[in-house]
Amino acid sequence: MTTIDTVVIGAGHAGLAVSRLLTRAGRDHAVIDRGRIGESWRSARWDSLRLLSPNWMMRLPDWDYQGPDIDGFLPAGRFVRHLELYAQSFDAPVVSGATVLELSGPGRSGYRVVTDRGNWRARHVVIATGPGLPRVPAGLREVVTAAAYRNPAQLAPGGVVVIGASASGVQIADELNRAGRDVYLSVGRHTRVPRSYHGKDVFWWLERTGRLARTIDEVRDPAAARREPSMQLAGRPGELDLVTLQADGVRLLGRFDGMDRMDGSRARFRADLAETAAAADARMYRLLDSFDDSRGERPPALVPPTTPSSVDLRRAGIGAVLVATGYQPDYPWLRLPITGPDGQIQQVRGITAAPGVYVVGQRFQHRRDSAFIDGARHDAAYVVQHLLACSAEPAA
Numbered sequence: 275m276t277t278i279d280t281v282v283i284g285a286g287h288a289g290l291a292v293s294r295l296l297t298r299a300g301r302d303h304a305v306i307d308r309g310r311i312g313e314s315w316r317s318a319r320w321d322s323l324r325l326l327s328p329n330w331m332m333r334l335p336d337w338d339y340q341g342p343d344i345d346g347f348l349p350a351g352r353f354v355r356h357l358e359l360y361a362q363s364f365d366a367p368v369v370s371g372a373t374v375l376e377l378s379g380p381g382r383s384g385y386r387v388v389t390d391r392g393n394w395r396a397r398h399v400v401i402a403t404g405p406g407l408p409r410v411p412a413g414l415r416e417v418v419t420a421a422a423y424r425n426p427a428q429l430a431p432g433g434v435v436v437i438g439a440s441a442s443g444v445q446i447a448d449e450l451n452r453a454g455r456d457v458y459l460s461v462g463r464h465t466r467v468p469r470s471y472h473g474k475d476v477f478w479w480l481e482r483t484g485r486l487a488r489t490i491d492e493v494r495d496p497a498a499a500r501r502e503p504s505m506q507l508a509g510r511p512g513e514l515d516l517v518t519l520q521a522d523g524v525r526l527l528g529r530f531d532g533m534d535r536m537d538g539s540r541a542r543f544r545a546d547l548a549e550t551a552a553a554a555d556a557r558m559y560r561l562l563d564s565f566d567d568s569r570g571e572r573p574p575a576l577v578p579p580t581t582p583s584s585v586d587l588r589r590a591g592i593g594a595v596l597v598a599t600g601y602q603p604d605y606p607w608l609r610l611p612i613t614g615p616d617g618q619i620q621q622v623r624g625i626t627a628a629p630g631v632y633v634v635g636q637r638f639q640h641r642r643d644s645a646f647i648d649g650a651r652h653d654a655a656y657v658v659q660h661l662l663a664c665s666a667e668p669a670a
């Protein structure tokens with residue numbers, strides 16, 4: 275058992291941001307990860323993925339993007355390298371290949387962190403384990419999740435039904451379509467934004483108008499804000515949305531509504547595409563109006579097709595169903611009463627009900643950009659400041 279002041283669980287960008295600030299404050303700590311630095315970007319992303327946020331949006335404590343293409347979009351592998359260099363820059367105390375199996379306590383000398391590579395006792399624990407497990411709609415089996423998808427060749431031959439039209443779903447549907455697959459895209463509630471507006475990237479506008487800095491106590495319905503689907507965007511110039519996908523031959527469907535009980539190969543879809551797309555388009559137009567009052571050129575609204583209420587997957591020659599419906603919390607190792615009925619860690623600005631236990635990287639943890647790379651620095655700073663203030667002296 276190693277006794278240490280602080281254990282950070284997770285060596286993604288959020289955990290490393292915390293580690294940088296603890297290092298700056300001279301705090302003894304370890305960053306434990308089941309894989310390597312930036313593991314999610316190595317093993318839970320597809321091959322062609324590029325960040326959808328521009329390179330200038332990679333501001334971590336004491337570490338910015340320094341390359342030549344400030345408005346470009348890094349491939350996932352290059353972002354891993356960016357994180358590795360960050361960790362090297364301050365000699366981050368990362369322990370790789372150690373899966374946390376239990377976090378319990380506190381006992382007299384702190385919390386117990388049990389891993390498959392040794393155990394720690396720590397006065398403070400910062401949980402930075404990312405968004406959790408891919409969510410799979412009930413009734414679906416033998417699916418490929420967006421986190422397990424790598425490239426079109428990995429999928430069984432034939433058509434593909436992609437469920438979910440947020441960032442991952444539209445990018446994967448587009449890639450499969452370009453690879454010559456017949457693609458059906460099932461669309462639920464989504465967030466449509468243009469890649470650029472009046473010659474500036476949408477993130478430029480979101481930052482300039484203060485939307486990324488908006489805090490959870492400024493929104494009317496915090497729970498809904500935290501469930502907001504990710505923006506329909508890809509890390510490249512030009513638009514990728516339902517309008518462009520439809521024009522490229524992707525067949526749009528309503529929200530997935532389960533498999534037919536009597537006929538196991540028939541997937542049911544709601545007749546709600548027109549309504550869902552109109553709502554997303556209206557939200558996008560309101561957003562653009564809030565950017566400026568020039569009423570400049572607007573992306574066209576979707577002209578929704580007539581959608582079938584069900585598809586016989588066998589008859590349609592569907593070889594694979596790919597699920598891109600987001601993530602759900604997954605803390606099987608957490609033995610502290612700090613999760614809510616929805617399984618999420620309950621927190622205010624990263625502070626949980628267990629004294630000395632913190633969380634970073636949650637969706638809309640405090641600011642709208644909390645789960646973005648660029649937003650982690652604010653929550654990390656707040657959490658570390660609180661941790662230091664609550665424990666002026668490190669444990670002996």
Ligand SMILES: Cc1cc2nc3c(=O)[nH]c(=O)nc-3n(C[C@H](O)[C@H](O)[C@H](O)COP(=O)(O)OP(=O)(O)OC[C@H]3O[C@@H](n4cnc5c(N)ncnc54)[C@H](O)[C@@H]3O)c2cc1C
Pocket residue numbers: 283284285286287288289306307308309310311312313314315319324325326327372373374375402403404405442607634635636645646647648
């Ligand atoms: C497909 C996709 C694309 C995204 N694109 C962007 C983008 O372009 N720009 C942007 O700003 N944001 C993007 N995001 C959002 C966000 O940046 C990522 O979700 C990010 O990975 C979250 O960072 P994190 O450090 O909180 O968690 P992660 O990067 O997921 O890191 C968590 C770490 O915890 C480790 N871990 C988990 N459980 C355990 C355990 N039990 N024991 C030990 N270690 C554990 C994991 O191995 C992992 O290394 C994207 C998200 C996804 C899913």
